[in-house]
Amino acid sequence: MTKSGKAAFLALAGLAIGVFAGSAQAVDAPSVIKDITFTEKDGQSLYQATCQGCHMPNGMGAKGAGAYPALAKNENLAVGGYVVTMVLNGRKAMPAFRNMMNDDQIAAVAGYVRSHFGNNFKEAVTAKDVQEARAAH
Numbered sequence: 274m275t276k277s278g279k280a281a282f283l284a285l286a287g288l289a290i291g292v293f294a295g296s297a298q299a300v301d302a303p304s305v306i307k308d309i310t311f312t313e314k315d316g317q318s319l320y321q322a323t324c325q326g327c328h329m330p331n332g333m334g335a336k337g338a339g340a341y342p343a344l345a346k347n348e349n350l351a352v353g354g355y356v357v358t359m360v361l362n363g364r365k366a367m368p369a370f371r372n373m374m375n376d377d378q379i380a381a382v383a384g385y386v387r388s389h390f391g392n393n394f395k396e397a398v399t400a401k402d403v404q405e406a407r408a409a410h
Contacts, residue, residue, distance in 0.1 A: 324382065332391075354406060356387060
């Protein structure tokens with residue numbers, strides 16, 4: 274994991290449990306992680322640097338301080354646009370990665386989770402798909 278990946282992981286972990294400097298106040302995720310960008314290029318490296326802290330190395334998700342859905346054998350991933358939207362915009366404890374990853378990176382990590390962990394969705398997610406989704410939101 275790169276230095277930026279480690280910083281992002283720590284920021285995301287802090288957001289997930291809702292604790293920063295002992296404060297019980299809500300944290301605005303974009304303001305905390307706005308300057309982080311990922312340098313990893315391939316889907317596996319991006320998953321390892323970004324996603325596996327919550328979704329686990331095997332994609333099985335986790336429950337504890339929060340609930341992190343399993344990506345393994347997840348039928349929601351059959352629609353490439355679903356994955357792209359989740360990565361771009363975030364949801365619940367998951368932050369939006371739209372400012373941390375470029376279109377190629379989001380397409381790579383979306384393709385990775387759609388073709389690993391017992392998922393076998395063949396339709397490719399492209400950078401153009403991400404660009405269109407980014408423009409729509």
